[in-house]
Amino acid sequence: MAFRFCFSVALFMSVRTKCDHIPEGSVLMECRDRYFMIAVDGSCIGNEPHFEAVDGTGAYPITRQYAARCGYAVDVVALLGHLELRASYFSCHTGNTDDKVFTFNFNLILTYEGKEVHYALNKTCSPSLPWSPREVTCEVDYMEVSVRTDVVCPSTTNRDWDAALQTVHASAASDWQVVFQTVGQKLMPMNLSEAHRRGYVFDLTEGRLVFRTPYRQPDSFITVMNDVPVEMVHATLFSRQRWVVLMVDMVAACSMHEGSFDERRYMVWKAPEFVHPLVLNLHSTKINAGVNGELVEEGVAEERGYTVETTDNTIQIIILYTAEGWYRKSFVVGDLFEFYVFNLYLEQIAVDEDQVETRLRYYRTLTSPLVLCSVFTIRRTDLEERMFSVYLGGVPRDVELVAVSFNGHTFTLPLTSTSISMIPSIHPNTTHGYTLKVAFDDPVVLHEFHKDSVMMHKLDVYFILATVPENECFYHVTSLIALTNVSPPVFDAFCSESGISFTLDHRPFNYLWAFSIGSDPLTSDLAARHGYVMSNDSQSLQLHVPLFTPGYKYKNVTLKGFLGIFKILVQDKETLEIQTSTVKMCPFNTTTELIVCSTDGRMVVVADLSLGDPSPGIPTRTSLRNKRCRPKEADDTRVLFSFPLHTCGSIIKLGKHSVTYENKIFFSKNLHAATSSSGSDADSVTVQCSYPLRGLQRLFSLHRFESDADGVGCIVHSARANEGLCSTGSAASMRSPSRALAFG
Incomplete structure (x- = not known):
C-alpha cells in the first residue's frame, strides 16, 4: 500500500517537472584562464544530450573519443541535472587569432519526446593570463602540451635526449616526424599523418606548438612517482634540413591518482610535486587549488574546506565533505544514500635553472562512494500537553517529505488536521528537517488500557520521503509510546x-x-x-x-x-x-402540586385545595386522618405535609406486585367549622405512595422500611373521585393537573 502511494507521488512529481525546452538562464558560458566552458543546469537536459563543434567546414559530433582527441571534455551528471563542456583554447574547430583571441561555435542538441532540438552557442574569448613557455593540461580524458616556439635549448641534456638525437641523425626525412620514447623499445620515427591516425594531434599556431593525446595510448606508459601512478607520453618532434636538425621535446605527464575516501568524511587526491621528468633543478614551485575552474589563494581554500599540503615531494589535496563547491546528490538503494562530486582544479607552477616556467593544470572529477545518509529522529513526549513531538532531521536539500503514515493511516502534505501539525526548518549545513506534533487524543493514536488506570498511547510513524527530481521514495520509521493515568469521564x-x-x-x-x-x-x-x-x-x-x-x-x-x-x-x-x-x-x-415517596418511607405532599372545588378549602384548617398531623406550611390555597408512611392514620393496601400507603388530607370550607374526617362541611384529598414488593425485603425481614427504589405517588381530589383513583404503582392514571413524582 505504501509503495503504491509512493509511486503515485513520484508520477505526480515527474509530470510536474516535465519540460520541452531549456529554461531561460540555465545555460552558462564563461571564458576561463585556459579553456572555454558551457554549463547547463536544470532538469530539462532531456535524453542523451550532446554537442557538435561547428566551423566553416561543417558540424562535428563530439563523441567521447573525438573529445579526447580534439581537446574537449564533456561531463554529463544526469542525477545532478548537470551538463558541462570544457574546450581547450587549442581545441579542434576553434578560431585562433595570434593566440590571443579564440572563437568557439557549438550546437547543443537535446531530445524531447523523440524530437531533437538544436541550440546554437557561440562565444569569443581572450585568455586573462599570458601563456607560459611550457604548459601542460591534464583533463579528465586527455593530456595537452603547448610550448612556445622560441624557447631556447636547455643548458643540460639527458640520455633520452641523446638517444632521440641519434635517431634523428639516422633519418633522412625533411618533413616533420615524431618518435615516441618508451622504456625498453626501439625509437621508430613516424610522420605526423601516421601519428594522427593513432589518435595524436600536433598543431602549430602563430607562436606555439601543441601536442594532445588521449589517455591509455599504445605509446604511453605508467610510472610510479612517490607512490603515485603517473601516465606519461614522451614525444620528440624533429625535422632535418640539410645540416640543421630541429628537435622539440613534448612530454605529457599527469597524475592518475583516483582519490581515496575516509570514513571521517573527507577525500584525498595526490600528485607528485615534480611530475615532469625533463624539468631539472627546479628553483621554486607554486600551487593553487580550487573548484569548478576557479583558483583561489591558500587561505581562501582552507576557509572553503580544502587544504593543500606538500610532504616528501608529494602534493596532497584534502577535501572535506562539507567543503564549498561540492555537487551533492541523494540516491535511493533500499535506503537513502548520498554521493559527492568535486570538480578539482589544480595549478602547479615550476621554474627550472634556465628560468623557463612550466605551468601544469589538473582538472579532475572526484566522486565519493555511496554514503548512508544520516536521517534521524528526536522523539519527545509532553505529558502535560498530552502531545507527541518528533523531529525528523538530517534530510538532504534534494529530498522532500511528501506524506506521513500514522499507525497505517496515510496523509499527504500539507496536513489539515487541527490536532496534527508539521513545521519545516532549514539548516545551514545543506539539510533541513520537520517537526511533527500529534495530540494523544487524535484518532490516529492507538490506546491500550492497563491495570491501575494506566493508559498506553502508541504511535508508529512512517515518514515517506522522495528524492527530487527522480521521485525515488524511501521511508524513515519511528515509534512513540506514552503512559498516562486515566480518569473516568465526567459530565x-x-x-x-x-x-x-x-x-x-x-x-x-x-x-x-x-x-x-x-x-x-x-x-x-x-x-x-x-x-x-x-x-x-x-x-x-x-x-x-x-x-x-x-x-x-x-x-x-x-x-x-x-x-x-x-x-x-x-x-x-x-x-x-x-x-x-x-x-x-x-x-x-414549586408552582403546582407534587408528592414525594422516598426510599426511607416518608411522604411529602404539596396539595392545592383550590383544584378540588370552585369554593376552595381553608389550608390552615387541614389535617390527615390523624387530626394531630397538621400541615408544616400553608398559604392561600396550598398545604405542605411531611410524615412517615406508617403514621398519621395511613392505610396499607397490599397488591400482587406492590404495596400502597394511602392517607387523606381533610379540610373544611367553613372558617368556624371544626375539621372532621366526615361531614358535609369537610372535603378531602387522597394521597398515595406505591412501592414494588421486590424492593421491600427488609420491610418484612427486619420490620424496617427501606426500599430499593423510590415509590410512585398519586394525588386525587375528592371532587374528582368519580374519575377514579390512580392505579397502584402507576402515575400515568392521574386525571388531575397534579404530578405523581418519585423523591428521595
Missing part, C-alpha cells in the same frame, strides 16, 4: 427552568466506561421510555433530563421551591463497578 451539567442538561465530550478511551441511571444502562431506548432528550454524535454525548422524569430525587421541599437532583453513574465496562458519578442539584420553583 458537564447545567440547570435550566425545564430540567437538567448533561454534556460529555468524547475521548478516545471513553469506550472503557459505561453510563447508567440508577441500575439501568443509559441507552437511547431508556431515554425514549423515560422522556429524556438524548443525542450522541462523534464529538459529544448530550442528555437533557426534563423535571419530574424518572431518576430525579428531590429535597428541601417548601411551598416556594425545592431542589432537584439527578445522578449519572460511571461504571467499569467489564466489571460494572462504579468508578465515579456526576451529580447535579438545581433549584426549582
Whole structure:
C-alpha cells in the first residue's frame, strides 16, 4: 500500500517537472584562464544530450573519443541535472587569432519526446593570463602540451635526449616526424599523418606548438612517482634540413591518482610535486587549488574546506565533505544514500635553472562512494500537553517529505488536521528537517488500557520521503509510546427552568466506561421510555433530563421551591463497578402540586385545595386522618405535609406486585367549622405512595422500611373521585393537573 502511494507521488512529481525546452538562464558560458566552458543546469537536459563543434567546414559530433582527441571534455551528471563542456583554447574547430583571441561555435542538441532540438552557442574569448613557455593540461580524458616556439635549448641534456638525437641523425626525412620514447623499445620515427591516425594531434599556431593525446595510448606508459601512478607520453618532434636538425621535446605527464575516501568524511587526491621528468633543478614551485575552474589563494581554500599540503615531494589535496563547491546528490538503494562530486582544479607552477616556467593544470572529477545518509529522529513526549513531538532531521536539500503514515493511516502534505501539525526548518549545513506534533487524543493514536488506570498511547510513524527530481521514495520509521493515568469521564451539567442538561465530550478511551441511571444502562431506548432528550454524535454525548422524569430525587421541599437532583453513574465496562458519578442539584420553583415517596418511607405532599372545588378549602384548617398531623406550611390555597408512611392514620393496601400507603388530607370550607374526617362541611384529598414488593425485603425481614427504589405517588381530589383513583404503582392514571413524582 505504501509503495503504491509512493509511486503515485513520484508520477505526480515527474509530470510536474516535465519540460520541452531549456529554461531561460540555465545555460552558462564563461571564458576561463585556459579553456572555454558551457554549463547547463536544470532538469530539462532531456535524453542523451550532446554537442557538435561547428566551423566553416561543417558540424562535428563530439563523441567521447573525438573529445579526447580534439581537446574537449564533456561531463554529463544526469542525477545532478548537470551538463558541462570544457574546450581547450587549442581545441579542434576553434578560431585562433595570434593566440590571443579564440572563437568557439557549438550546437547543443537535446531530445524531447523523440524530437531533437538544436541550440546554437557561440562565444569569443581572450585568455586573462599570458601563456607560459611550457604548459601542460591534464583533463579528465586527455593530456595537452603547448610550448612556445622560441624557447631556447636547455643548458643540460639527458640520455633520452641523446638517444632521440641519434635517431634523428639516422633519418633522412625533411618533413616533420615524431618518435615516441618508451622504456625498453626501439625509437621508430613516424610522420605526423601516421601519428594522427593513432589518435595524436600536433598543431602549430602563430607562436606555439601543441601536442594532445588521449589517455591509455599504445605509446604511453605508467610510472610510479612517490607512490603515485603517473601516465606519461614522451614525444620528440624533429625535422632535418640539410645540416640543421630541429628537435622539440613534448612530454605529457599527469597524475592518475583516483582519490581515496575516509570514513571521517573527507577525500584525498595526490600528485607528485615534480611530475615532469625533463624539468631539472627546479628553483621554486607554486600551487593553487580550487573548484569548478576557479583558483583561489591558500587561505581562501582552507576557509572553503580544502587544504593543500606538500610532504616528501608529494602534493596532497584534502577535501572535506562539507567543503564549498561540492555537487551533492541523494540516491535511493533500499535506503537513502548520498554521493559527492568535486570538480578539482589544480595549478602547479615550476621554474627550472634556465628560468623557463612550466605551468601544469589538473582538472579532475572526484566522486565519493555511496554514503548512508544520516536521517534521524528526536522523539519527545509532553505529558502535560498530552502531545507527541518528533523531529525528523538530517534530510538532504534534494529530498522532500511528501506524506506521513500514522499507525497505517496515510496523509499527504500539507496536513489539515487541527490536532496534527508539521513545521519545516532549514539548516545551514545543506539539510533541513520537520517537526511533527500529534495530540494523544487524535484518532490516529492507538490506546491500550492497563491495570491501575494506566493508559498506553502508541504511535508508529512512517515518514515517506522522495528524492527530487527522480521521485525515488524511501521511508524513515519511528515509534512513540506514552503512559498516562486515566480518569473516568465526567459530565458537564447545567440547570435550566425545564430540567437538567448533561454534556460529555468524547475521548478516545471513553469506550472503557459505561453510563447508567440508577441500575439501568443509559441507552437511547431508556431515554425514549423515560422522556429524556438524548443525542450522541462523534464529538459529544448530550442528555437533557426534563423535571419530574424518572431518576430525579428531590429535597428541601417548601411551598416556594425545592431542589432537584439527578445522578449519572460511571461504571467499569467489564466489571460494572462504579468508578465515579456526576451529580447535579438545581433549584426549582414549586408552582403546582407534587408528592414525594422516598426510599426511607416518608411522604411529602404539596396539595392545592383550590383544584378540588370552585369554593376552595381553608389550608390552615387541614389535617390527615390523624387530626394531630397538621400541615408544616400553608398559604392561600396550598398545604405542605411531611410524615412517615406508617403514621398519621395511613392505610396499607397490599397488591400482587406492590404495596400502597394511602392517607387523606381533610379540610373544611367553613372558617368556624371544626375539621372532621366526615361531614358535609369537610372535603378531602387522597394521597398515595406505591412501592414494588421486590424492593421491600427488609420491610418484612427486619420490620424496617427501606426500599430499593423510590415509590410512585398519586394525588386525587375528592371532587374528582368519580374519575377514579390512580392505579397502584402507576402515575400515568392521574386525571388531575397534579404530578405523581418519585423523591428521595
